[in-house]
Amino acid sequence: MSSASSPPRGRPPRLDRARTLLTALDLLDRSGLDALTMRRLAEALDVQAGALYRYFATKQDLLTAMAEHMMDGVADAAGTGDGDWSEKLAALARAMRTALLAHRDGARVFAGTHSTGENTLGLADTIAGVMRAAGFPDDDAVRALYTVANFTVGHTLEEQAALQTDDGGPADPAVLADTVAAGTYPHLKAGLPALTSADFTRLFEFGVDLLVEGLRARRRSSESGSPFG
Missing domain, CATH: 1.10.357.10 (Tetracycline Repressor, domain 2)
Incomplete structure (x- = not known):
């Protein structure tokens, strides 16, 4: 029996900024920058495209967050x-x-x-x-x-x-x-x-x-x- 904190079976994980960002990076690696669109990202997350704008107002905002993520640990x-x-x-x-x-x-x-x-x-x-x-x-x-x-x-x-x-x-x-x-x-x-x-x-x-x-x-x-x- 699932715990009360588990999401209902069959539903995708809750959308959040971190999951959105990691999914975008995965799409980038698989298909390249030209194929990375907000629509395709929404499809990969199984959400409506409008839901993404809660975390990234524009695609440029998303790309900036992706670039920032890439630099994690480089200064070390x-x-x-x-x-x-x-x-x-x-x-x-x-x-x-x-x-x-x-x-x-x-x-x-x-x-x-x-x-x-x-x-x-x-x-x-x-x-x-x-x-x-x-x-x-x-x-x-x-x-x-x-x-x-x-x-x-x-x-x-x-x-x-x-x-x-x-x-x-x-x-x-x-x-x-x-x-x-x-x-x-x-x-x-x-x-x-x-x-x-x-x-x-x-x-x-x-x-x-x-x-x-x-x-x-x-x-x-x-x-x-x-x-x-």
């Missing part, structure tokens, strides 16, 4: 190991990329939102804090935050786009290789293996290294009083 990457600021910054960038890759079209969802939730702002504050602790001026710390976040999201956008086509299959780098080989692109031909490589982690790490070394050089210039700092 700053506490791994005893590395200096550069290692902490790289760890945070890697953790952000991993979080976005954990969901189909994760970078597209995040790029279209501007969450002011605890997870997103906590990550931003952590990155800025790492930079300030390293001796960067306050303004540079925030600009470094934007640069790292924009690079990470932009890279992951391209990475996820390259890994899927309309039919869900991987993109074929042979098309790019054939086009470059047949054209007058001598410099691209010289680096063709890297140009057509699907090693996105290596490409990401190269970019992170460039950012770190650029920031390191900027700090040295600032400390030395160089007008180019």
Whole structure:
């Protein structure tokens, strides 16, 4: 015999914000961002579409909440190991990329939102804090935050786009290789293996290294009083 607190048999679980959000993320993973609509979400929850607006006034509000959920725990990457600021910054960038890759079209969802939730702002504050602790001026710390976040999201956008086509299959780098080989692109031909490589982690790490070394050089210039700092 069921307890008094159990929902009547045959009825769906009670609708709430958390269940709505998790169902939306599940639909995103299964069908992608373009197929995620409020109507389909309502069908998956077995409710009328109007019921969703009790928790999310618009689809944009839903996407913002999804982006915020993706950033849960990412800031914790700053506490791994005893590395200096550069290692902490790289760890945070890697953790952000991993979080976005954990969901189909994760970078597209995040790029279209501007969450002011605890997870997103906590990550931003952590990155800025790492930079300030390293001796960067306050303004540079925030600009470094934007640069790292924009690079990470932009890279992951391209990475996820390259890994899927309309039919869900991987993109074929042979098309790019054939086009470059047949054209007058001598410099691209010289680096063709890297140009057509699907090693996105290596490409990401190269970019992170460039950012770190650029920031390191900027700090040295600032400390030395160089007008180019």
